[in-house]
Amino acid sequence: xxGKLTLDAFKHGxxxxxxxxxxxxxxxxxxxxxxxxxxxxxxxxxxxxxxDPKKIGVMYIVVALVMLxxxxxxxxxxxAQQAISVGSNHGFLSSDHFQQVFTAHGTMMIFFVAMxxxxxxxxxxxxxxxxxxxxxxxxLNATSFWLYAMGAVLLNLSLMVGEIGATGWLAYPPLSELAxxxxxxxxxxxxxxxxxxxxxxxxxxxxxxxxxxxxRAGMTLMKMPMFVWSVLGxxxxxxxxxxxxxxTLAMLALDRSLGMHFFTANAGGNPMMYINLIWAWGHPExxxxxxxxxxxxSEVVATFSxxxxxxxxxxxxxxxxxxxxxFVVWLHHFFTxxxxxxxxxxxxxxTMVIAVPTGIKVFNWIxxxxxxxxxxxxxxxWFLSFVLTFTIGGVAGVLMAVPxxxxxxxxxxxxxxxFHNMIIGGVVFGYFAGLTYWFPKIFGFKxxxxxxxxxxxxxxxxxxxxxxxxxxxxxxxxxxxxxxYDASLGWQGLFIVAGVGVMVILAGVGFQVLQLIVxxxxxxxxxxxxxxxxxxxxxxxxxxxxxxxxxxxxxxxVTERDVFWxxxxxxxxxxxxxxxxxxxxxxxxxxLIAVSALLFGFAVIWEIVWLNVVAVLCIIGLVMYRTLxxxxxxxxxxxxxxxLETKGAKA
Amino acid sequence: MKTxxxxxxxxxxxxxxxxxxxxxxxxxxxxxxxVLRANTAGGPSGKDIFDxxxxxxxxxxxxxxxxxxxxxxxxxxxxxxxxxxxxxSATFLLGAAFLFMEMREFTHIVSEGHGWRMSAFLSxxxxxxxxxxxxxxxxxxxxxxxxxxxxxxKISANDLRxxxxxxxxxxFLDIVWIFIFTIVYMFGALS
Amino acid sequence: MSTKKNGMSLRNAYLVGFLLxxxxxxxxxxxxxxxxxxxxTTMALIASLAVIQLAVQLIFFLHLDREKRPHWNLLTFLLxxxxxxILVFGSLWIMSNLxxxxxxxxxxxxxxxxxxxxxxx
Numbered sequence: 001x002x003g004k005l006t007l008d009a010f011k012h013g014x015x016x017x018x019x020x021x022x023x024x025x026x027x028x029x030x031x032x033x034x035x036x037x038x039x040x041x042x043x044x045x046x047x048x049x050x051x052d053p054k055k056i057g058v059m060y061i062v063v064a065l066v067m068l069x070x071x072x073x074x075x076x077x078x079x080a081q082q083a084i085s086v087g088s089n090h091g092f093l094s095s096d097h098f099q100q101v102f103t104a105h106g107t108m109m110i111f112f113v114a115m116x117x118x119x120x121x122x123x124x125x126x127x128x129x130x131x132x133x134x135x136x137x138x139x140l141n142a143t144s145f146w147l148y149a150m151g152a153v154l155l156n157l158s159l160m161v162g163e164i165g166a167t168g169w170l171a172y173p174p175l176s177e178l179a180x181x182x183x184x185x186x187x188x189x190x191x192x193x194x195x196x197x198x199x200x201x202x203x204x205x206x207x208x209x210x211x212x213x214x215x216r217a218g219m220t221l222m223k224m225p226m227f228v229w230s231v232l233g234x235x236x237x238x239x240x241x242x243x244x245x246x247x248t249l250a251m252l253a254l255d256r257s258l259g260m261h262f263f264t265a266n267a268g269g270n271p272m273m274y275i276n277l278i279w280a281w282g283h284p285e286x287x288x289x290x291x292x293x294x295x296x297x298s299e300v301v302a303t304f305s306x307x308x309x310x311x312x313x314x315x316x317x318x319x320x321x322x323x324x325x326x327f328v329v330w331l332h333h334f335f336t337x338x339x340x341x342x343x344x345x346x347x348x349x350x351t352m353v354i355a356v357p358t359g360i361k362v363f364n365w366i367x368x369x370x371x372x373x374x375x376x377x378x379x380x381x382w383f384l385s386f387v388l389t390f391t392i393g394g395v396a397g398v399l400m401a402v403p404x405x406x407x408x409x410x411x412x413x414x415x416x417x418x419f420h421n422m423i424i425g426g427v428v429f430g431y432f433a434g435l436t437y438w439f440p441k442i443f444g445f446k447x448x449x450x451x452x453x454x455x456x457x458x459x460x461x462x463x464x465x466x467x468x469x470x471x472x473x474x475x476x477x478x479x480x481x482x483x484x485y486d487a488s489l490g491w492q493g494l495f496i497v498a499g500v501g502v503m504v505i506l507a508g509v510g511f512q513v514l515q516l517i518v519x520x521x522x523x524x525x526x527x528x529x530x531x532x533x534x535x536x537x538x539x540x541x542x543x544x545x546x547x548x549x550x551x552x553x554x555x556x557x558v559t560e561r562d563v564f565w566x567x568x569x570x571x572x573x574x575x576x577x578x579x580x581x582x583x584x585x586x587x588x589x590x591x592l593i594a595v596s597a598l599l600f601g602f603a604v605i606w607e608i609v610w611l612n613v614v615a616v617l618c619i620i621g622l623v624m625y626r627t628l629x630x631x632x633x634x635x636x637x638x639x640x641x642x643x644l645e646t647k648g649a650k651a
Numbered sequence: 652m653k654t655x656x657x658x659x660x661x662x663x664x665x666x667x668x669x670x671x672x673x674x675x676x677x678x679x680x681x682x683x684x685x686v687l688r689a690n691t692a693g694g695p696s697g698k699d700i701f702d703x704x705x706x707x708x709x710x711x712x713x714x715x716x717x718x719x720x721x722x723x724x725x726x727x728x729x730x731x732x733x734x735x736x737x738x739x740s741a742t743f744l745l746g747a748a749f750l751f752m753e754m755r756e757f758t759h760i761v762s763e764g765h766g767w768r769m770s771a772f773l774s775x776x777x778x779x780x781x782x783x784x785x786x787x788x789x790x791x792x793x794x795x796x797x798x799x800x801x802x803x804x805k806i807s808a809n810d811l812r813x814x815x816x817x818x819x820x821x822x823f824l825d826i827v828w829i830f831i832f833t834i835v836y837m838f839g840a841l842s
Numbered sequence: 843m844s845t846k847k848n849g850m851s852l853r854n855a856y857l858v859g860f861l862l863x864x865x866x867x868x869x870x871x872x873x874x875x876x877x878x879x880x881x882x883t884t885m886a887l888i889a890s891l892a893v894i895q896l897a898v899q900l901i902f903f904l905h906l907d908r909e910k911r912p913h914w915n916l917l918t919f920l921l922x923x924x925x926x927x928i929l930v931f932g933s934l935w936i937m938s939n940l941x942x943x944x945x946x947x948x949x950x951x952x953x954x955x956x957x958x959x960x961x962x963x
Contacts, residue, residue, distance in 0.1 A: 136661050137662075137665060204672075205668045206665070208668055209661060209664055212914055213661050213664060213914075239668060239671060240675055240921065240925040241675075243673070243674075244675060244679045247676045247679035247680055250778075251680075251778065254774070258768075259767075260777075261770060262687070262774055262778075266692075267690075267692040267770050267771060268690025268691065268692035268770045268771030269771045270686060270687060272940050273686050273687070276936055276937060277679060277683070277933070280929055327925060327928050337940070338940045338944045339936060339939050340939050340942065340943050342939075343936060343939045620792065624792075630809055664914055667915050667918065667919075668918060671919065671921075674926065678925075678929050678930055679929065681930060682933040682934070685933075707871050710867055714860065714867065715860070717860075717863075717899075718856055718857075721852075721856040721903060722853075722856065725852055725853055822903040822904050823904075825903075826896055826899050826900075829863075829899070830892055832870075833888055833889060833891075833892040838885060840874055841881045842881065
């Protein structure tokens with residue numbers, strides 16, 4: 001009846017139990033709060049059934065931040081283990097548990113934190129920046145979000161029922177095959193990523209169509225804001241790279257569930273094909289995450305330098321070059337796994353070449369600041385810290401692009417330090433800058449600057465403390481995924497410094513939580529009444545904050561780049577002609593499809609056949625119901641729009 | 652509600668992009684098949700299990716159904732209600748016959764003791780061809796639902812949009828089959 | 843959407859596409875069953891025939907030639923084909939290179955079964 005699922009799946013050691021208890025308490029307090037405030041109906045009507053990208057974006061960010069907290073506690077556990085597990089002391093984590101922790105950390109940070117923050121900001125800002133009223137396919141957008149959220153739920157479920165894989169964030173076979181990982185951990189990993197990944201794929205299609213087809217009249221490609229350009233590049237990569245992930249995960253799942261032999265060590269299977277395919281997705285994935293961060297910095301630097309972005313056309317071509325090159329470098333992730341000199345040389349050179357367009361972008365941002373009136377607000381501080389850390393990481397990356405050097409540092413902590421430099425110093429700092437920059441647009445009030453600066457300093461200093469020692473340790477021979485080492489190696493001092501660094505970062509996160517609380521309490525003081533708190537340049541600042549459901553009351557044609565800036569200079573009051581606006585109706589179908597997908601994943605993991613069948617039938621039925629529903633929109637009349645607009649202006 | 656042209660343009664482009672993602676999905680399976688096709692691990696190779704005349708019949712069935720689906724779209728655009736139903740039924744029957752033949756082929760190979768557990772070659776063969784078959788099955792369900800719509804009422808703009816997307820999907824599946832026919836079956840029969 | 847361009851109606855386009863595809867399929871089938879050429883030549887020929895049929899169906903069934911500017915469908919298709927070529931031929935190049943550099947597969951398997959005690963399923 002319940003397949004492999006037995007009571008044993010619920011039994012865990014003391015450390016996991018602490019995690020479980022805190023998760024259950026967290027969930028219970030949210031549920032209790034909803035009952036206490038009688039907000040269930042509100043939750044259902046305003047959020048769960050919504051198809052408004054502005055609300056979906058907020059939900060993405062909330063899920064991503066929750067996952068960030070969980071994943072950071074994993075990071076802290078790993079650092080603590082490595083700081084104390086020397087010689088006769090074996091720390092507080094068993095080897096197997098340590099491996100599960102680093103698997104969970106990597107998986108959550110990439111798929112649920114970074115991707116979530118990215119899609120959150122894209123949902124919130126891209127339709128506004130291109131002057132559109134909605135995304136191309138609002139229902140699909142809601143479905144994508146819920147698939148992402150349910151992927152996160154499934155991954156967290158592994159902490160409660162069963163286990164997570166002990167195979168690292170990309171689950172290389174043959175270790176991840178049934179012969180060597182007989183538990184359900186790898187299955188949880190496969191299906192949570194598969195479900196979230198399909199959501200990302202659909203989002204990629206959605207935003208590509210949105211950007212290419214829904215731009216405001218007159219906004220040609222070369223008049224688009226740079227953030228939109230960077231998202232365009234990123235979404236192109238999503239559309240052509242994510243199917244590779246879907247196929248690869250499906251093949252690994254077939255190996256495990258149906259006894260196939262794609263990547264097994266026997267019967268002709270070839271584990272290297274998995275590594276080849278997963279990186280053919282995995283390398284573009286890195287650029288999927290970093291390109292929108294580049295776009296955010298382009299907006300932030302131009303706004304706070306009060307200048308046009310320097311070298312717009314070069315920035316565009318740099319993005320296009322990065323999109324192309326990111327597809328011809330994937331072998332550099334496995335230089336050491338048997339390829340010959342000619343193959344390694346080709347991929348090594350391509351990897352070095354990709355530093356050129358990236359370098360162009362960094363210089364263009366700095367030239368944008370040159371002779372500008374620079375305001376050192378928190379988003380700008382994140383940018384400055386990004387330039388430092390990203391350059392360190394970039395230089396380390398070019399170093400490792402030399403295959404001969406890579407043979408020395410492959411799978412060492414040097415590599416770990418390198419990619420954290422790119423992902424934290426690049427992606428995370430970028431999204432933090434974006435969140436601070438666009439927060440008033442989304443919620444109608446600014447974030448507290450003082451606590452923002454404290455958080456910035458803690459993150460920046462803590463980051464350097466936590467990761468510079470890892471470069472040195474890597475050169476000394478410390479490998480990644482190390483849960484214990486010998487005292488005579490003399491590594492403990494540096495590991496302790498790294499541990500202190502993580503504590504400083506955690507203090508930064510604490511300041512960010514405080515910043516949010518204080519900002520909400522003082523929201524009346526920091527309210528943005530104009531809709532343009534930073535004296536911005538692009539269209540999102542031309543509408544009210546928070547943004548009305550229809551985004552823009554009127555759709556005046558765009559005449560040039562930075563159109564809002566020039567409108568402000570000319571100070572012409574346009575004559576407003578209101579019109580009827582079609583708004584998509586809320587629907588729970590997207591949510592229900594994702595819940596069915598969650599049940600499907602759970603059923604495959606535990607081999608519960610009947611639940612599989614039920615879930616598939618539910619998905620087919622829901623999709624059919626939706627496609628045959630012709631009544632998916634309602635109309636907001638011109639009078640209603642006018643009433644809403646004038647009310648907003650008075651308040 | 653009526654579907655304005657901009658709406659149709661947006662939807663067909665979105666669906667086209669979905670087809671592109673499906674292309675890459677199939678490319679990953681093709682690449683894996685190409686790498687693993689010689690790894691028979693003591694089991695049969697393609698030459699031992701493929702029945703070429705059978706495969707040719709399947710191919711002709713699918714190609715013809717691709718043609719009839721196009722005819723259905725033209726009839727729907729011309730608002731000739733009866734013809735739409737006729738061409739769509741023809742497409743459905745041809746597609747169903749194709750899927751039936753493919754399932755016959757699979758059960759035959761498995762019943763001879765050459766299941767997908769036997770070798771990497773067989774795993775990749777069943778997965779690549781089976782994924783195409785699963786798409787065909789989805790297309791059949793889609794057609795089934797549309798046939799009810801076309802038999803019940805007159806052709807609305809939304810029906811026309813669904814049929815337009817469906818024919819794109821069906822032509823795409825035929826294109827994928829060209830490469831399965833060539834790379835899996837024809838190359839397999841040669842080496 | 844125009845019904846006529848290049849002097850051909852859509853109905854005729856479908857008909858031409860259908861007949862051409864049928865012809866191309868039968869060509870490659872008879873090339874394989876009759877063994878007119880050696881294996882390498884036949885493979886090259888039928889691969890080209892498949893690519894020609896792809897073009898035929900794109901033009902006559904999916905009407906990519908009738909698309910209006912800015913040709914997003916065509917551009918995204920070409921991008922996808924580029925990625926496809928990189929993915930498929932890149933994988934084949936890398937995997938054959940690994941094969942060449944690493945041990946012959948059959949020897950490794952024997953070694954694993956004999957010395958490590960792992961058995962085939």
